[in-house]
Amino acid sequence: MPLTPTSSLAPSARERLTQVGRSRAERTRAADGRLRSLLSDAFAATGIPPTAGGVSVVALGGYGREELSAASDLDVLLLYDDRCPDVAAVAERLWYPLWDDRVALDHSVRTVAETSEAAAGDLRTALSLLDARHVAGDAALTIQLRTTLLAGWRRTAPRRLPELERSCRERAVRVGEIAALLEPDLKEARGGLRDGVVMRALAATWLVDVPQVNIARLRSGLLDVRDVLHEVGGRRPTDRLRADLQADVAAGCGLPDRDALLRYVYHLGRTMSHTADIAWRRAGRALAGRSVRRGSRTRPRPGPALTPLGPGVAAVDGEVVLAPEARLGTDPLLPLRAAYAAADHGLLLAPHTADRLGSTPATLPTPWPAEARRLFTALLGSGPDLLAVWETCDQAGLVNDLVPEWDRVRCAPQYSPVHRHTVDRHLLDTCVEASRLVRRVYRPDLLLVGALLHDLGKGERGERGDRDGEGGEPGRPARDHSVTGAEIAARLAPRWGFDQADTATLVLLVRHHLLLADTATRRDLDDPTTIRQVAAVVGDADTLDLLAALTEADARATGPAAWTPWRAALVGRLVGHVRRHLERGQVPAPGPLAQWQRALAREHVPGVVVEPPEIDGEPFRITAVAPGRVGSLATVAGVLALARLSVRSASVHTDGDVGVSIWTVAGEPPDPAVLRERLDAALSGRDQVAPRVARMDATHAAHGRPGLTAPADVRVASGASAAATVLEVRAHDRPGLFHQICAAVAATGCSVRSAHVSTWADNAVDVFYLTRPQGGPLDDGVAAQVAESIRTALDDRGTNR
Structure with a gap:
């Protein structure tokens, strides 16, 4: 149900505001009556017949819009032409009585031509004149004026609108x-x-x-x-x-x-x-x-065509709309798909589309399916374009379906000057800031959802902030919003499909999102007890990374005073101390192969098994068997990419001289026999996969937004494994990303013992266990060279985008 600003008003408030509006209308009627009477008196005093024509009283500006407040000026134009024998005498009979009554009067006396010239010379005057309204006298003369002004405004719009938009932006910055x-x-x-x-x-x-x-x-x-x-x-x-x-x-x-x-x-x-x-x-x-039509010598083309962006979603003329095949009312993922498509492509989510989605809901099951959770977190991670799309969804009543607790923070004021925005806008700004920090964490989805949730405990009477400079409204009892928010997170996270462990992490992030900032600025960072206390709360380095990123995103979204270089340095120092105190956990190794997978590896090289999804449209698994030589993994990844399959996760095992990779992918389940033939052709060299994947990536990039993705982050996780060198790669996801990384590793001559690919929102976090050809971890120098080779390959691809 679309929201309206008055939807939350009590009946008594609506009635009171209705009375205020009636008083405003009565003021306008009274002013109109007074001017009609004065003009009639002027005609009588000057001997001008009322039916002679040639003079009229026109209301302008707020008075023309019938918006007179008790403090408004009366903006009046006395319009005349050569049929009026003595306009000065008429003007005196109008203005002097009003001045005697101490009316705040903004008056002018002009012909139609003079008025049109004034509108052409000054933008603000033009806007005021567009609201011209006939009050008394020659109505035909007023109609002539309005017709002339509107025609001129429409004719000069291509030149004047950029000036008007620029003045609006300047005013927004100033005020x-x-x-x-x-x-x-x-x-x-x-x-x-x-x-x-x-x-x-x-x-x-x-x-x-x-x-x-x-x-x-x-x-x-x-x-x-x-x-x-x-x-x-x-x-x-x-x-x-x-x-x-x-x-x-x-x-x-x-x-x-x-x-x-x-x-x-x-x-x-x-x-x-x-x-x-x-x-x-x-x-x-x-x-x-x-401009294009005027500059083109060709005949104008018919209306813009639909560009498909996903199932049931398309783009047309810069806006995301529903495609003809959209299953409105029966596809619960449609609103999320449309919202993410708009934010991801920097397009406008058409308001009428959002209204249709809001008025014809299809309820998501509880808990949400994995694809719904992926689309939701991808939307939160879409950067600045999230703001406009979220606002469109909120205006259409869609946000309450996604976040039932959003009512408590919608337009909720924050009474601290440290905060730039309302609570709800601050939460979205924190998501925008967090989207720039996703390379720092292993689970971008938890960071983005934590950003959305961290202040959701505010908004009700009595909640307060705990950071310096924050606080509830003066005179209200204080209550820690972090505790309330943690309770909300514990309810919402399982509904969104997060498992027990992820829910616990989100609850921790919300409950302790002020921990690092508060500790860094209020405690002795050289006191071992301080470090032990923080370490006991976060528990492990991955959670520490999440909390550190959330702390920075929250502070940057709050305002410049909340994230000064001094505060940033203190928080960084605290995080460094806690990290050294914690023992970084090992990156999880792949689980053992199932018996049928081992049998497949012994009998079929290459071999492919496709396990269909339990629910249509959900991700599904593919097991692929290929020779365990350097470069085989890149080949399998390329074949899957060319089959239009989006990788959600994967693990790789080496069993003797055979490699077994298990992939969780989304897309249309392929025919296993066809996929095996393509894999065989690629492994034998009959099909050159790499150039085709590169062309697909180029096409993907052409439809994206150049320059808005952060550079890839490639790092060696020291001490994560005694048997291999662990390499972590964080990069913006694209169809050929995993193939490109594997190819870069193969070019260095290293072997991939196992790999763990995760896609969170629109970011990939890939972890590779690399060994020398004869086994064992890489030398530090070699590991650094491999990391640099991958970073260079990914950055070159980003530049090509």
Whole structure:
């Protein structure tokens, strides 16, 4: 069910705000009546017949939009032409009585041509004139003015819209965003009343479809709050919702407290900002398309074609939509697939698509299947494009299906100036920051989910933060949000399909996400007891890496004051001490082969067995047998990649002179006989796999977003094994990644004793046990050379992208 800003208001608050809106309408009607009466008196005094024409009174700006507050100026234009014999006398009869009444008047006297010239010369004037509304006099003259102004606006839109968008960005930088300010400016801040005016102007260009009914509803909500703010402000009304006025404004709006007021205002502003972002993106594409059509000598092509992005999901004209074959209402993965496709490709998730998905839900089973969990964590790891996609999903009511506890943090204010954003936006910003740190951890999915969950315990009355500078609203009892968040994580993680061990890790991350920052800044790092206490909490080095990355992501998302070089150095020093105290656990070795797999290895070289998935669409297993020579593993990986199979995990075993690899893959289950023939052709050299995989990677890269993936991280895990050298590779996943790494290892002459491939979100974490041809670990120098060879190969591929 799509969300609306008023959906959480109590009936009493809705009634009170409705009364405020009625008062605003009454002020407009009163002003209209006064001006009509004054113009009638002016006609009588000057002897001009009312039916003569040639003069009209036009309301502009906020008055033209019928948005008069108690503190608003009366913006009035006296419009005339050569049929009016004495416009100066008419003007005097209009303005002087208003001045005598101490009305704040912004007036002008112009012809249609003069008004059109003023609009052409100044953007702000043009916006005000677009809201021209007839009040009294010659209605035909007002219609002529509006027709002229709108025609000029539409004609000059390609030139003026970039200027208007630039001014909006500059204003946002100067004033800030409504949902990021403890004292937001309801008019000028991003997402405020000024943006609503801009959206009206954008709609007037006819270039894009702007949801004007929604914009009007959002503006009405902000105007209601501003009207109450002006009443509370007394003789010095302000558009800034000052902290010392918030409690009184909340009461005037029928809301229980300032927390409820800020949530309401933030929701209005966030929705306005999101709507404006969508409109500007579409306007940009429309202007670009118009330029291409005008510059092309060819006939315009028919409408844009659908580009498939996944089952039931496609892209068209820069937006992700549902494909014709989409199983709406019966495919529970469809919303996640659409959201991830949009974020991964940097596209807009079409609002009407999100609304359709939200109004026709297909419930995910509990616990979630593995593919749902993969799509969810991949969405969280998609970087900055997560923000717009998540907001679209939230506006459509999809987020509550994914994270039932999201209501508690949606638009929840944070009363510390250290924080830049509301609780929900902070959680998403932490995911964005964590997506840049996934190379540092063995389980990126746990880092990303921990980022989403870490402050979910905030939002309800009484929760507080524990970092320096944080805190709940003054006067409220303090309660540790980390404890509440850990309880929420313990409920949500099993629902999302995480097993008991992963759930315990997520609970630990949420419960102790402030541990490193607090300890580093409040304890003696040279005291052995301090180190032992932290080590006892984290338990192992992998969890320490997760907690360290979450600490940094959380602090960076909070604001510059939370992650200074001093704090970063202290946390780094603490992590180093704890790491040295802990004994790094061995990378898990592959489990023993099943009896049938050993039999396959003895009887069939090459051999392939495909175990079909238990549920259609779920990952499945493939066992492949190949000669245990250097390079065979790369060949098998290449054959699987060319079969359009996405690797989720794999383990490799060497049994004598035969290699047995067990793969968990996603895709369409292949015919085992066909796959065996392809493997045989590749192993015998009849089919050159490497060039074909390279071409597939190039195609994949061409549809991605160049420059947005971090460089590969290749490291030697010292002391992880006494029998082999353990090499860890973290890189952005792509179809031919595992093949490329194996080929780079083979080129060095090393043997792969075993390998462990994991794909978390859109990142691969591959661990290789390497030995010399005659067995035993590599020399340190050789290991460093192998690591550098792999790093160079992956970076070259990244550059080619």
